[in-house]
Amino acid sequence: MTKQIEWEGISLVLLAEKVLYIPAYHTVVLSDWHLGKLGHFRQEGFFVPPMQLQEEFDRLTRILQRLQVQQVVFLGDLFHSTWNREWDEFLMYLQQFKEMAFILTKGNHDILSEAVLHQAPLQVVDYLALGDRIILSHEPWPDIPAHILNIVGHLHPGIQIQGRGRQVFRLPCFVLQDNVFILPAFGRWTGLQIQKDRGASRLFAIVGNGVIAMF
Incomplete structure (x- = not known):
């Protein structure tokens, strides 16, 4: 399920996969994938499982197959650290979408060398x-x-919901605050920054396979 909202006449489609689609520009936007993060930790000697890259790629493929897409924009922190083999696998993955443009707006974790990026x-x-x-x-x-x-990423926004009894749910969310629209992190190993001071913000939580307006 998706949630469509309007900002000053601009249609924005919020996907439960933590992705934004802008129909007027046939553009898919996602942020903070942090590919290579687990590989980086393993190189540093931490005992973590390898990232299941094919599962990661399949997540994006399913989105691109069901929408009319001309370009994909990664809003920074695409790759977590310096080079490891997961970067090469990502490049091989992109080869199957030669009809699409892929654009990266650099983030603080995008520290691969210019030579590698080019x-x-x-x-x-x-x-x-x-x-x-x-x-x-x-x-x-x-x-x-x-x-x-x-439209930005970086913050990994989330919302905390109190359920019955002592149940607490922490959910990723989209945030619209004035004219700034913040995407949740697409990556699975990023954590959440819980939005506490909501002010006039509008929050759209991802609950299962749906996106629900909370405030």
């Missing part, structure tokens, strides 16, 4: 503009004009 079928930028009313970036821009929607 070998990838990726356009690497600091930010990406869609028309004159949408800016995509890893972190929020300071003092962005109110008529521009800034």
Whole structure:
């Protein structure tokens, strides 16, 4: 299930897979995948299981197959650390989508060398503009004009819900605060930053296979 919202006439489709789709631009947006994170920990001697990369790739493939997609934008922190074999497997995965453009707006964890990045079928930028009313970036821009929607990642937003008794549920969520729209982390090993001071924010929690407006 998806949740469609409007921001100043711009349609945004929120997917339960923690992905945003912008129909007007045939664009899929995801953030903070942190590929290579478990491989990095294993290289450092930590006892963690290997990342099931094919399962990760299949998650994205299912999205790309069911939507009309011309480009995919990774909002930073695509790869967690320096090179390991998981980067090469990611590049092989991208080869099957030659008809699509892949764009990375660099994040604080995107520390692969320029030489390595330039070998990838990726356009690497600091930010990406869609028309004159949408800016995509890893972190929020300071003092962005109110008529521009800034779509960002980085924060790994989540919401905590108190259930019956002492049950507590922590769920990833999308956050719309004024003209800043924050995506949940696409990666599975990222943790959550619980949104406590909600103010005038609108929160959309991912509950199972659906997206539900909470506030």
